[in-house]
Amino acid sequence: MKATNEQTVLERAKQALNDEFLRNAVKLTTEKLKNGRLSAAKQLGNWEEWRERARQIRQHTIAHLDYYLNQFADQARKQGVHVHFAKDGKEAVEIAIRIAISKQAQTVVKSKSMVSEEIHMNEALEQNGIESVETDLGEYIIQLAGEMPSHIIIPAIHKNRKQIAELLSRDANETLAPDTAVLAGYVRKKLREKFLAADIGMTGCNFAIAETGSIVLFENEGNARMVSTLPKTQITLMGMERIVPTWDDLEVMATMLPRSATGQRLTVYMSGITGPRRPDDGDGPEEMHVIILDNGRSLQLGDPEFQELLHCIRCGACLNACPVYRHIGGHSYGSTYSGPIGAVLKPALNKNVLEWDDVANASSLCGACYEACPVKIPLHDMLVYLRRRKNEAGAGLCSEKWMMKGFKVVMAKPHRLRAVLKAGRLGQMPLVRDGAISAHLGPLKGWTAYRRFPALAKPSFRERWPHLQAELKEKARRASVKEHVQLRLKQIREKRTKKTGGNRDE
Template identity: 75%
Template structure:
């Protein structure tokens, strides 16, 4: 999906549509606050959360620094387990490999567990183009598939919909009116998908973590659908971003502690499946043929980059979205790409070849640092957003008005006389536009800002001016002070200036 496919050509335009959608704003706010509060409670109950965050960060830093070694180790061990391992340098290559497998096994249907990589590759559309039906089996993914939409959140794809909208979608699928009761709706989906599981030719999954020491892949889920996807169909295809590697099962303990608490506030996910190869002779179930496609698609471009390599540390928990004040107001679709929120604002330009198309996405941030505080592996996303803005300007793609404004700001702030003059002129000029203590004008540079808030007016008196007045009052008081006390204060001041002063404990 390009940045122009979600109802507007820029983030500003798409955000404007979202801000005018009162239902969407309430739905996103409600769910993100619940997730954020759950994460906060889970971290507090854990006790030493920051120590574990640092452990997670060190594991990810080490793994990405030695990514080539761990990828090769994983691939070698997976092949020993009977897995067909493919490396795809581009998204197009990953899609081509997937379609070749589907054609070879003459697949008619594919059941999928939740996978952001397949969303990134638009794999459902590619499968449909060769006559293969792809069915999402995660409840949220199934809902938005019926709606013809893309995920609005990494963890909760249908975060922007309520049970009434969902009931309408499922009623259309059922051919009868279903009540907006979550138990009834979930029951209908369970029955519908059970039929799909049993008839599917291929099961397709993403990958939360790949264990290098054994060639295993691990899935986290809460619904059990991924276990059906990985056990019932005869052929399994797993698509994983190349950065999903961790060295050992011992490292998984750290990630299994950090990810669910950060994502949903759970101590553990309901299901955590470790899969090591296809079905063996003694196994009661499992795929007869298993493929793992390791996807680069722009990820390797971040390796060796001191500003963006840590981007590959991400464990896709979605905590930064729940903490971000921008995401909580506009939702995920306003970002225009597969990944939304702070991680999407950095990851999307990083993965895309046409970076200029995504220049505005880094501006969808307040740079408050809430994403860093929420991140379980301490990725400095707020700093990366600044790096992206700087690179845009350095490449000559900056906003002309903004560039002129910053040059003017530098010229004024770099000279005290110009600064004081600008303040005086500003206080005089603002009288034309100040109303009820603020500037409410909706034209020019203030149009976007004042559409949703009021620009503050300049204070009648600056801090420096107030300080000068205070100094004059102090001097006046000193002149009227008892001569003895005045002398003592002046002597103390001289001693401080000469470096002889200290804390007095004996005098009162």
């Protein structure tokens, strides 16, 4: 299943639903991650207070992003980092390629970076004759398969052990048993050589700390540490919203991110990297570059409906909570970012409404994403805003528009509605069985293919209304009579106590 952007989300989802392994694997993994998050939250305690604090810090940072980004760049430069700013993916790629060429690099080893996927860095490196090796186990597997990640945290969620064994066997030129230890052992050995020989290490960036100009990487395997320790040059790709003001604030992010992603107290490695190696250090990169990317992010700033999108810390909790994602998997979304966050992020970053994909419709608006989000981004509201904007831009479905117009005409006059209902009751007669329609017919097909459609009631609510209204009026009259009588009784009682009372105390 390759990146198939020409297809609609519906077609891609159909493909995914027919893949039983994929469906089970996604279900199993998301369930496991979700339960991990819930038990980690419970174990920590006061989860709602933590969420609120994380939201406050993210909101504060994004509201002052210009200040903190500037501070970060200045501090990082003081530590000897080359800080680059790229307004779009093309610029970021150009900067990275320029650095790679100036270093006469032959091999780049990479640790996980969603930004790199977003701007198609691997393709660009390969086009310039530079080998680019993903070193996260899951990323390495999907790179061999030539695919896109289907989950933010577990990129090869859709591959089974046998498929992985086949891919790695081809890579190794020998047959490897479909055994996790054997496969992981092969990758360890193979990639260790790559780490030691590579000219450039390329990383993503989970957080950047403004006060000291440091970048912070969260990971479990150790590959991000390898990439930022062994090669002579390090290039870090960073979305411009990844800032936190201080190390103190990092404690909150470090509390929320691993727990929300996998249910861990902390990832096995959390590395704060501040500039290239010091003159006396024996390892670490001699030269360090940070490329800060906008690529549509700044378009969200000052937009009250979407600014909070920049609060996202890329934990993937919304994917695991989403009933739609859990059924159709990441590739159905047709972009680097999948799940609820992807459904909003992709069109929001592109901003050109008419090119918006239909992924915003792939949601039941149940709000599970919001409840799972460690920084409380109202993704379900944003999906509604997206749909509204799409309609306002005239990109709504033609049939939907005509249906709405027809609805307006019918509902405007009572006699029209009466006539339509009467016609409907006559029309449905041949289709109704046991008070419901199950024939796969015309516009009803989308519904009746999976469930029964209730038939129009014999006397409609409108037809029953005169009778119901009379009944209600009668009830109300009786109640008011009762009330009237009770009021009279109460008054009589009060009079009596006034007459008899008071004698004793006076």
